[in-house]
Amino acid sequence: MxxxxxxxxxxxxxxxxxxxxxxxxxxxxxxxxxxxxxxxxxxxxxxxxxxxxxxxxxxxxxxxxxxxxxPILPGAEWRARLSGPPLREDVPGQRTRAATSPCEGLSxxxxxxxxxxxxxxxxxxxxxxxxxxxxxxxxxxxxxxxxxxxxxxxxxxxxxxxxxxxxxxxxxxxxxxxxxGPADLGRQWLVAFRADLTARTGPRPRGIYFLTESGAALVWTHPDHRWMISVPDSGGPPDVAALLGVPVEVLAGNPWTAAAQxxxxxxxxxxxxxxxxxxxxxxxxxxxxxxxxxxxxxxxxxxxxxxxxxxxxxxxxxxxxxxxxxxxxxxxxxxxxxxxxxxxxxxxxxxxxxxxxDMGYQYRSAVVTSDGTPEADPPGADYEPTAAPGCRAPHLPLGDGRSTLDLFGREHTLLTAPPGDGWRTAAAAAGPRLGIPLSSHVIADPSWPTAYGTGPTGAVLVRPDGHVAWRHPGTGAGSELLAALTTAIAR
Ligand SMILES: Cc1cc2nc3c(=O)[nH]c(=O)nc-3n(C[C@H](O)[C@H](O)[C@H](O)COP(=O)(O)OP(=O)(O)OC[C@H]3O[C@@H](n4cnc5c(N)ncnc54)[C@H](O)[C@@H]3O)c2cc1C
Known part of the structure; x- marks a missing residue:
């Protein structure tokens, strides 16, 4: 069968x-x-x-x-060896997180x-x-x-x-x-082990420790004192106890090769x-x-x-x-x-x-209608939220604990500023015309047009994956929305 x-x-x-x-x-x-x-x-x-x-x-x-x-302390710390003092710390800035996303990363x-x-x-x-x-x-x-x-x-x-x-x-x-792309950026040994390193790391270890004398990367993995360490391969599994200067219980180990392919x-x-x-x-x-x-x-x-x-x-x-x-x-x-x-x-x-x-990749394809704005993801860029077509639609709090991102997921969604009647009427006609679900939302937050890069009477069409399919700067015709939607669903 x-x-x-x-x-x-x-x-x-x-x-x-x-x-x-x-x-x-x-x-x-x-x-x-x-x-x-x-x-x-x-x-x-x-x-x-x-x-x-x-x-x-x-x-x-x-x-x-x-x-x-x-409960890690975010960031990386460099030490010569685990028992030594920090040589350098790289702590991620808190600048943008709450403003750019309803979610933190997770360890x-x-x-x-x-x-x-x-x-x-x-x-x-x-x-x-x-x-x-x-x-x-x-x-x-x-x-x-x-x-x-x-x-x-x-x-x-x-x-x-x-x-x-x-x-x-x-x-x-x-x-x-x-x-x-390169298949071999260096062979490493990864070892999972158990050891109480609290005396060296404190109760809230850093996200990662780079131990410069051995070239090791040390990462806390589980609350019950489980860690993993990755070390450049020098012909066999590393002696983790000697490397860290503490007794350890080795749980598993494997060689692996870094690649960028x-x-x-x-x-x-x-x-x-x-x-x-x-x-x-x-x-x-x-x-x-x-x-x-x-x-x-x-x-x-x-x-x-x-x-x-x-x-x-x-x-x-x-x-x-x-x-x-x-x-x-x-x-x-x-x-x-x-x-x-x-x-x-x-x-x-x-x-x-x-x-x-993580967030700034911009899709350019036959189902995204470009509005002529410059590339939003050039080499060297730092993340600035943008609703340029192809980009992840920006997060704005809706005031009830939800985010604009919570409006996306199942169907295409049209966003406008108040009153938005013209675009909402156009959306109510376009969905049934194409036989597809299409929702529309008026975003009351007065910062929405700026955050989404439209004028006060503009509209943005967002795909179910939260990426922008089309953006209109101001008042437009229902036929424009219909054309954009037709493109977005490859009809
Ligand atoms: C040492 C190391 C450290 C890493 N650290 C990080 C990190 O800190 N952060 C991070 O984001 N990523 C990290 N990664 C990468 C991360 O683990 C992978 O990117 C991730 O697991 C990819 O997920 P995946 O579902 O594509 O593949 P996998 O997790 O590899 O899952 C593939 C699954 O397919 C199954 N499978 C294979 N063939 C078949 C078959 N024929 N039939 C049925 N099942 C099959 C396998 O058993 C496996 O379970 C690390 C990787 C390594 C090796």
Missing amino acids: TIEVPVLIVGAGPAGLTSSLLLSALGVDSLLVERRATSSPLPRARGVHARAMEILRGVGLEAALRAVEL VAQDVFESVLAGHLTAPIRRGVALESFTTAPDGVRATLRDVASGHREAVHARWLIAADGARSGVRERLGITMQ TASRYADGPVFLVGDAAHRFPPAGATGLSAAIHDAHNVAWKLAAVAHGHAGPALLDSYRTEREPVGARNAGETGAAWRRIFAGTGAPFAGRSLAQI
């Missing part, structure tokens, strides 16, 4: 779990398969940036994630993060089940799944396949998609690569996990819009056009930051700021 499902998701890391959550929220069934029966003993990522938290807030997970947050180990996401899935997940093979056909993907323990095989027919199968993606390999294409017919399957970044700035969530966010609403018949299939082409340049940009920025960390030459993020990398 063949399992029929609209979307087959392969891999239950951050990218696959987020894909499942978003598709469920958008009313699309999926099946998630994960070849591992249990989560990895290595925590790997320990940081989720604000944009990814906004996306997870959109599916109701913010409070559950906050509840498992580690949590990847295994804990994944367990929270998995606990909120409503679509089925099969653990201990691997994608063994697949073929693509005009009507989608035909795949064979194999139960890793029993060897039992099952056939699946899916309209689309989301390949969230990580850095060594078998799906990517099967499709012959190559990686571009991006796939030559992020999609092939009905298959979409997301997360590490599409790109590999060195952990400088801790952007890999967050970018995996951004990818899932970009593709999920598009699949849903096509599945529900609201958008033309060409909307799916924009996944490549929009996410490939972001992956290449992030690989470039994090690769350069990684080299700067090891060269010891100043702040790692000397190009785009970390906030810009």
